[in-house]
Amino acid sequence: MRQAVIKDVKKQRLASIKTVKTFRVKFINIGIESSTPGLPSPIGIAVIGFNNYIL
Amino acid sequence: MATLRGSSRSYSVGNTPPRVAWTFVRGDTAAFKVYVTDDAKQPLNIPDWTIEMEIKRATTPQSTVGTITDNATIILTLSPFQDPDDSPGEFTVSINSTQSALLQTGDIFDIELRSAQDQIVWTVAQGYVVVIEDVTN
Numbered sequence: 001m002r003q004a005v006i007k008d009v010k011k012q013r014l015a016s017i018k019t020v021k022t023f024r025v026k027f028i029n030i031g032i033e034s035s036t037p038g039l040p041s042p043i044g045i046a047v048i049g050f051n052n053y054i055l
Numbered sequence: 056m057a058t059l060r061g062s063s064r065s066y067s068v069g070n071t072p073p074r075v076a077w078t079f080v081r082g083d084t085a086a087f088k089v090y091v092t093d094d095a096k097q098p099l100n101i102p103d104w105t106i107e108m109e110i111k112r113a114t115t116p117q118s119t120v121g122t123i124t125d126n127a128t129i130i131l132t133l134s135p136f137q138d139p140d141d142s143p144g145e146f147t148v149s150i151n152s153t154q155s156a157l158l159q160t161g162d163i164f165d166i167e168l169r170s171a172q173d174q175i176v177w178t179v180a181q182g183y184v185v186v187i188e189d190v191t192n
Contacts, residue, residue, distance in 0.1 A: 025092075030088065048073075055096070
């Protein structure tokens with residue numbers, strides 16, 4: 001009598017996903033020259049939150 | 056980079072543009088500079104790029120100030136450029152007194168860079184303006 005054994009072979013596959021960040025950015029406020037350490041300029045520009053863009 | 060193994064079914068790719076709040080007093084001149092590089096942190100050559108910036112006003116009231124929406128009317132079209140004071144990779148966004156007088160808190164904008172023949176189009180930032188009312192006209 002012959003027998004056949006069927007064995008399911010599960011191979012672990014890997015997938016690598018890489019986000020392509022092609023650019024980076026930085027913002028530079030142009031402030032008011034007359035401000036002093038005791039009276040700082042109001043925030044002219046604010047970056048809300050962070051993400052992979054920001055230098 | 057992430058490695059997807061086993062039974063994970065989803066992964067997020069792509070980046071949300073930086074969100075910027077630009078504050079100035081109504082009728083004032085205002086400006087800021089933007090410094091852009093490639094992913095290796097090498098400054099972009101600004102003359103190789105067309106820079107466009109539109110400031111729009113939402114046609115319907117927004118529950119959150121500065122919500123980016125397609126339903127908006129153009130208020131200003133600006134063309135930021137690299138001025139003589141700018142370093143490599145830098146360009147300046149500026150508005151004059153007449154332009155700033157037109158704007159209202161919550162007006163939205165974005166800054167877009169386009170390479171030749173639009174081979175690369177990149178939204179550098181999205182944001183909104185905060186206009187402080189003035190006393191002296």
